[in-house]
Amino acid sequence: MEDFLFDLIDLVQSIADGLLFGTTYAMIGIGFTLIFGVMDKLNMSYAAAAIAGAYASVAAFALVPLPAPVVFFVAAVAGGVFGYVIYLLCFRFIPLASPLATLMATVGMLLLIDEIVVHETDGMPQPYPALFDDVMIEFGPFGLRGDLMFVFLVSVVAMGLLLYLIYRTRLGIATRAVSQQPVAAQLCGIGLERTNAMTFVITGVLGGVAGAMIGAAVGVLSPLLTLPFTVKGLIVTVIGGLGSIPGAIVAGLLVGAFENAFQFLRGVTERDMYVMLLLFVFLFLRPGGIFSRPAGRD
Amino acid sequence: MLEVRDIATSYGKIEALRGVDLSVADGRITCLLGPNGAGKTTLMMTIAGILNPTRGSIRFDGAELVGQTPSRVVEHGIALVPENRLVFPDMNVRENLIAGAYRRLGKERAAVDRDLERMFERFPRLRERTQQNAGTLSGGEQQMLAVARALMARPRLLLMDEPSLGLAPLMVEEIFRIIRDLHGDGTSIFLVEQNAHMALQVAHHFFLLEQGRVTFDGTPGELAEDEVIQRAYLGSRPDG
Numbered sequence: 085m086e087d088f089l090f091d092l093i094d095l096v097q098s099i100a101d102g103l104l105f106g107t108t109y110a111m112i113g114i115g116f117t118l119i120f121g122v123m124d125k126l127n128m129s130y131a132a133a134a135i136a137g138a139y140a141s142v143a144a145f146a147l148v149p150l151p152a153p154v155v156f157f158v159a160a161v162a163g164g165v166f167g168y169v170i171y172l173l174c175f176r177f178i179p180l181a182s183p184l185a186t187l188m189a190t191v192g193m194l195l196l197i198d199e200i201v202v203h204e205t206d207g208m209p210q211p212y213p214a215l216f217d218d219v220m221i222e223f224g225p226f227g228l229r230g231d232l233m234f235v236f237l238v239s240v241v242a243m244g245l246l247l248y249l250i251y252r253t254r255l256g257i258a259t260r261a262v263s264q265q266p267v268a269a270q271l272c273g274i275g276l277e278r279t280n281a282m283t284f285v286i287t288g289v290l291g292g293v294a295g296a297m298i299g300a301a302v303g304v305l306s307p308l309l310t311l312p313f314t315v316k317g318l319i320v321t322v323i324g325g326l327g328s329i330p331g332a333i334v335a336g337l338l339v340g341a342f343e344n345a346f347q348f349l350r351g352v353t354e355r356d357m358y359v360m361l362l363l364f365v366f367l368f369l370r371p372g373g374i375f376s377r378p379a380g381r382d
Numbered sequence: 383m384l385e386v387r388d389i390a391t392s393y394g395k396i397e398a399l400r401g402v403d404l405s406v407a408d409g410r411i412t413c414l415l416g417p418n419g420a421g422k423t424t425l426m427m428t429i430a431g432i433l434n435p436t437r438g439s440i441r442f443d444g445a446e447l448v449g450q451t452p453s454r455v456v457e458h459g460i461a462l463v464p465e466n467r468l469v470f471p472d473m474n475v476r477e478n479l480i481a482g483a484y485r486r487l488g489k490e491r492a493a494v495d496r497d498l499e500r501m502f503e504r505f506p507r508l509r510e511r512t513q514q515n516a517g518t519l520s521g522g523e524q525q526m527l528a529v530a531r532a533l534m535a536r537p538r539l540l541l542m543d544e545p546s547l548g549l550a551p552l553m554v555e556e557i558f559r560i561i562r563d564l565h566g567d568g569t570s571i572f573l574v575e576q577n578a579h580m581a582l583q584v585a586h587h588f589f590l591l592e593q594g595r596v597t598f599d600g601t602p603g604e605l606a607e608d609e610v611i612q613r614a615y616l617g618s619r620p621d622g
C-alpha cells in the first residue's frame with residue numbers, strides 16, 4: 085500500500101514536470117501550425133532552426149561572457165534572423181505551386197542546419213546556461229524544479245505575446261486574413277509576400293525562445309535534439325489541429341505530460357512508442373485536432 | 383474614370399479574355415452581363431490586380447493599373463466585392479471590417495473607427511453580429527459584410543461581382559437597394575450580374591460579354607430586355 089502511494093506521488097510529480105517542459109513542445113507546435121496556416125506549407129526545418137538559434141546564442145556567449153537572460157535574448161533574435169533566411173531560401177524563390185518543392189527544400193534545410201552544427205561543434209554537446217536550477221519549490225511530497233518553472237514562465241509569456249500579436253494588432257489581422265482567405269486578403273490591400281515573410285520572422289523569434297528554453301531545461305545543446313523536437317512538434321501540430329494556435333498549446337502540454345508519465349511507468353526507451361501511439365489514436369478519432377468534432381465514420 | 387483597353391487574360395493555354403474594351407464613367411452604375419464562362423469574374427480579378435493580363439491596358443483616372451499589386455489598386459481607390467463574398471470565416475464581423483481598411487489602419491485609425499460606425503448605421507444587421515464569426519452568418523449577411531468590408535477602403539469605384547448570387551428574393555431586393563443607396567452617396571459602381579432583369583433596372587450603361595469579348599455597349603433602352611436576357615444567359619445564337 086505504501087509502495088503504491090509513493091508510486092502515485094512519483095507519477096504525479098512526473099506529469100507535473102512534463103507539463104512544465106511541454107510548453108517547449110507547444111512553442112515548436114505553434115511555429116509549425118502558424119506557417120502552415122498562412123502558406124499551407126510545412127516548414128520541416130523549424131525545430132532545427134529553433135535549436136540553431138540557441139546554438140547561436142552559445143556562440144555569442146563564448147565570445148563575450150553574457151548573463152543568462154541576455155543569452156536567451158540573443159537566441160530569440162538569432163531565431164528571427166534564421167526564420168527570414170529560411171523564408172528566402174525555401175519559399176520566396178521556390179515555386180510555391182509545387183507542394184513537394186518547398187517541402188523538400190525545408191527537409192534539405194533541416195539537414196543542412198544539423199550538418200553545420202555538427203561541423204562547428206565537432207558533434208560535442210554544448211553546456212547551456214540555466215536559471216534557478218538550484219531552486220526547488222516544495223508542496224508537501226511534491227517539488228517543482230526552479231529551472232523548469234522558469235522555462236514554463238518564459239514560454240507562457242512568449243506565447244502570450246504571440247497571441248496578443250495575432251489577435252490584437254494590425255499584423256495579426258494580416259496574418260489571420262491571409263491564412264483564412266488569401267484572395268480576399270489581397271483585395272483588402274494586404275500584401276501576401278510581406279505577410280508571409282513577417283510570419284517567418286515572428287515564428288522564428290518564438291522558435292529561438294523555444295530553443296533557448298530547451299537548452300535551459302535539458303542543460304545541454306546537442307544535434308541529437310533536432311529530430312525528436314521536429315517529430316514532437318509535428319505531432320503537437322496534428323493533435324492540436326493544423327492551423328490552430330490554442331490547439332497547439334493544449335497539445336504541447338498534453339504530449340509533455342503524457343511522455344513523462346510513460347517515461348515513469350515504462351522507462352525512457354519505451355516512452356516515445358506511446359507518444360506515437362497517441363498520434364495514431366488522434367488521427368483515428370480526431371483527425372482534425374483536439375478542438376474539432378469527432379471523426380464522422382459510418 | 384476606368385478605361386479597359388484590349389485586355390487579354392489567360393489561364394495557362396485557355397484564353398478567358400480575348401481583347402476586352404470597355405469604360406466605366408464617373409458617378410454611374412455600369413453593368414456587365416453575360417453567360418457563365420464569358421470571363422466576367424476574370425475581368426474583375428484582372429482589374430483588381432489578382433490576375434495579370436497578357437496584353438492590354440487598364441487606366442484609372444489616368445494611372446495605369448496593369449502590373450500593379452492588388453494593394454496598389456486598392457490605394458488608387460478601387461475595391462472589389464468578390465464573387466461568393468469570400469469573408470474571413472474565423473474572424474468576427476468587426477475584424478472583417480477592420481481588415482477592409484487595412485491600408486488605412488496605421489495613420490487614419492480615428493477615421494477608420496468613424497467609418498466602422500457608419501457601416502453599422504448603414505447595415506444594422508451587422509451591428510447585431512459584431513462579435514460573431516463571419517462564417518456563422520447567413521448568405522445575405524455575408525454579402526452585406528463583403529460590401530461593407532470593401533467600402534471600408536473608401537473606394538471611389540466599387541466593383542461588385544454577382545452580389546445577388548444564391549440569395550433569397552427579398553435579400554436580392556435588399557442588395558439592389560444598397561447599390562442604389564451607394565450610388566446616391568456618390569460611389570461609382572461597376573456591377574457584374576447574372577440577374578439581368580434587376581441589373582437593367584439600376585444600370586445607366588451596360589456591356590454584354592460573350593466568350594471573352596464585349597459584344598454590346600449601350601444603355602438599357604437600346605436593346606429589348608428579352609434579347610439581353612437571352613444573350614446574358616445563353617449567349618448569341620450563331621445565326622443571330
